[in-house]
Amino acid sequence: MPHRRATFSKFIIENMRRQGGQDADLASLLNDVMTACKLIAAAVSRNPLDTVGPGATVPNVQGEEQKPLDRIANEIMLEACEYGGQLCGMVSEEMEHPARIPDGYPRGRYLLVFDPLDGSSNIDINMTVGTIFSVLRAPVGVTEPTTADFLQPGTAQVAAGYALYGPVSMLVVTLGDGVHGFTLNRDIGAYTLTHPNMKIPPSANEFAINASNARHWEPPVRRYVEECVEGKAGPRGADFNMRWIASMVAEVHRILIRGGLFMYPRDTKDVSRPGRLRLMYEANPMAMLVEQAGGAASTGRLRILGIAPTDIHQRVPVVLGSRDEVERLVNYHAAYDRGEDTRFEAPLFNARSLFRSA
Numbered sequence: 001m002p003h004r005r006a007t008f009s010k011f012i013i014e015n016m017r018r019q020g021g022q023d024a025d026l027a028s029l030l031n032d033v034m035t036a037c038k039l040i041a042a043a044v045s046r047n048p049l050d051t052v053g054p055g056a057t058v059p060n061v062q063g064e065e066q067k068p069l070d071r072i073a074n075e076i077m078l079e080a081c082e083y084g085g086q087l088c089g090m091v092s093e094e095m096e097h098p099a100r101i102p103d104g105y106p107r108g109r110y111l112l113v114f115d116p117l118d119g120s121s122n123i124d125i126n127m128t129v130g131t132i133f134s135v136l137r138a139p140v141g142v143t144e145p146t147t148a149d150f151l152q153p154g155t156a157q158v159a160a161g162y163a164l165y166g167p168v169s170m171l172v173v174t175l176g177d178g179v180h181g182f183t184l185n186r187d188i189g190a191y192t193l194t195h196p197n198m199k200i201p202p203s204a205n206e207f208a209i210n211a212s213n214a215r216h217w218e219p220p221v222r223r224y225v226e227e228c229v230e231g232k233a234g235p236r237g238a239d240f241n242m243r244w245i246a247s248m249v250a251e252v253h254r255i256l257i258r259g260g261l262f263m264y265p266r267d268t269k270d271v272s273r274p275g276r277l278r279l280m281y282e283a284n285p286m287a288m289l290v291e292q293a294g295g296a297a298s299t300g301r302l303r304i305l306g307i308a309p310t311d312i313h314q315r316v317p318v319v320l321g322s323r324d325e326v327e328r329l330v331n332y333h334a335a336y337d338r339g340e341d342t343r344f345e346a347p348l349f350n351a352r353s354l355f356r357s358a
């Protein structure tokens with residue numbers, strides 16, 4: 001009975017009631033985020049019919065390619081969330097500094113941090129992209145937040161989620177009480193609850209990593225991947241499958257549905273960058289979702305949600321997914337750091353390498 005499914009708005013209000021309180025500001029903020037996600041879903045599905053043509057790609061603050069749709073998605077999020085009076089500032093992957101709430105709009109108690117269009121290298125090839133968001137409380141009394149006011153650990157998140165723009169559009173959220181997935185029903189223009197209480201299986205034989213970086217990985221990551229690739233005959237005693245979509249939203253969604261491990265670990269490709277993914281608007285919201293679904297999220301050495309940020313655009317290594325697999329990789333890091341495991345010191349291109357030629 002599709003019409004009996006709870007809409008996102010109804011679910012949020014009832015969920016807050018169940019948790020023993022109702023925060024009208026948070027409910028309306030999440031509604032505004034939802035509206036932005038619908039508008040971005042529409043923009044993504046029109047692309048490339050009416051977006052700007054060639055030459056419009058420019059570098060963003062991170063030195064990465066910023067596509068027209070990155071800018072459009074950013075504008076949509078800002079415009080949908082700035083007027084309602086629930087926020088006093090926003091941080092986006094696409095802006096160097098926090099965005100001010102324009103004069104004339106009331107200021108609220110919350111901060112919104114987001115990646116407006118994650119995985120945007122997939123836009124040109126018509127593959128899944130998404131929006132990631134995190135809600136924090138503004139420090140008491142602050143109405144014009146500075147960068148420092150955003151630098152809160154992931155454990156301080158009040159809510160987190162992502163929208164996925166794939167064959168169907170979905171919105172997956174947590175308010176600290178489980179993870180719930182909503183599917184955009186285009187007939188009625190509403191997200192309705194299709195995946196209540198999502199749970200990540202504790203173990204799974206599937207991993208995701210960009211293997212083109214193999215030569216730059218640290219030994220514990222080499223060990224993990226090589227043991228998976230050795231399959232039934234190796235120490236894991238099981239065959240593993242690998243996936244790499246190059247869109248974090250899509251990878252995390254797969255893990256929430258069927259488990260597995262997703263890694264963008266620390267590597268030595270560019271030593272000035274401790275990882276590829278950004279802590280505040282990629283790693284933290286995804287880590288909250290994954291932990292709320294019974295999984296784990298680590299840098300390989302530290303719990304992601306415990307990290308005290310020092311920069312709004314800071315990068316971290318990310319290892320997340322099925323609990324047993326994350327724990328295994330954390331144990332491999334610990335053993336290596338204690339000097340107990342040196343077998344994988346050598347580059348992978350050796351006799352027992354992942355990439356051996358014969």
Ligand code: F6P
Nearest residue numbers: 118119120121210246247248249
């Ligand atoms: O935003 C960063 C991101 O696009 C993620 O969505 C994705 O997991 C990763 O980068 C892909 O990186 P690479 O291009 O190195 O495979």
Ligand code: MN
Nearest residue numbers: 115117118119
């Ligand atoms: Mn991203």
